[in-house]
Amino acid sequence: MKILVADDDSLSRTLMGRTLEKFGYEVIHAENGRIAAEILSKSDGPRLALVDWMMPELDGPGLCREVRDLNRDGCYTYIVLLTSKQSSEDIVAGLEAGADDYLTKPCQPAELRARLRTGCRILSLEEKLIQARDEMHYKATHDALTAIWNRGTILSLMKTELERSNRERQSTSFLLCDIDHFKQVNDRHGHLVGDIVLQEIAQRLIAAVRSYDFVGRYGGEEFLIILSHCDESTLVARSERIRAAIASQPIIAGSKELPVSMSVGAITCRNWNPSIPIERILARADTALYRAKAEGRNRTALADELTPA
DSSP states (O other), X not given: OEEEEEOSOHHHHHHHHHHHHHTTOEEEEESSHHHHHHHHHSTTSXXXXXXXXXXXXXXXXHHHHHHHHHOGGGOOOEEEEEESOOSHHHHHHHHHTTOSXXXXXXXXXXXXXXXXXXXXXXXXXXXXXXXXXHHHHHHHHBOTTTOSBOHHHHHHHHXXXXXXXXXXXXEEEEEEEEETTHHHHHHHHOHHHHHHHXXXXXXXXXXXXXXXXXXXXXXXXXXXXXXXXXXXXXXXXXXXXXXXXXXXXXXXETTEEEOOOEEEEEEEEESOOTTSXXXXXXXXXXHHHHHHHHXXXXXXXXXXXXXXX
């Protein structure tokens, strides 16, 4: 693990660095508090710091306060303050400034190692908590089967995108997509093959849209795609390219080669009024989707552009 040693005394800094290297740490040196703050503010900076109280430009407590204010990407930095001060008032002042622990100089190597191990355990626990939080957030926002946005999240993104496009006076388009004859896939080949088809189509949809578009599983074999900055003049062409990316080649599921296609209901919203519920937009896209089905499937049907009354 990387550790920062901040001390304006070069000899003390060198001796401390040698001790820490014997403990197995990768040591980074800073000759004053300002340089130390810059190092700790970097995204790949050390998360463990040994800081002298008395330093030029920025002292130890000042460095602690600045690091806490920065809160680098939500990652915690464990700071041990080195001080020759021994009064309880000084110790309290250092801890209230944001230090996690303190050592009185000169410190004993065994105590130093033990205090730093405590810091490492706390940082390790924080990493596990962050990982658990991220996993929970991912599960709450993504579809478990296809790994794309789930219904709740894609609908939330739809509202957010409508609000953004309204502020910027831009058009946003939506595609409601349904896999053709998907029930027959499940009936003839089983639900495991059906799951493979859903997963592959989700990946093809992701590959067919731009990085700032959104793809979500709307439900069952239906997908909702949000096309940012897409007006009615380009909507059909965009939709047809996406539809063709699905139908261009069969899906391989084990020894089976399955031809697939999807029907699309497309709609554009311009100058969206917040009084218009997104359910109304989706209903019109759904009506267009059923028209595409009725006209022979594997095609796009365009709903009338939705504009304010």
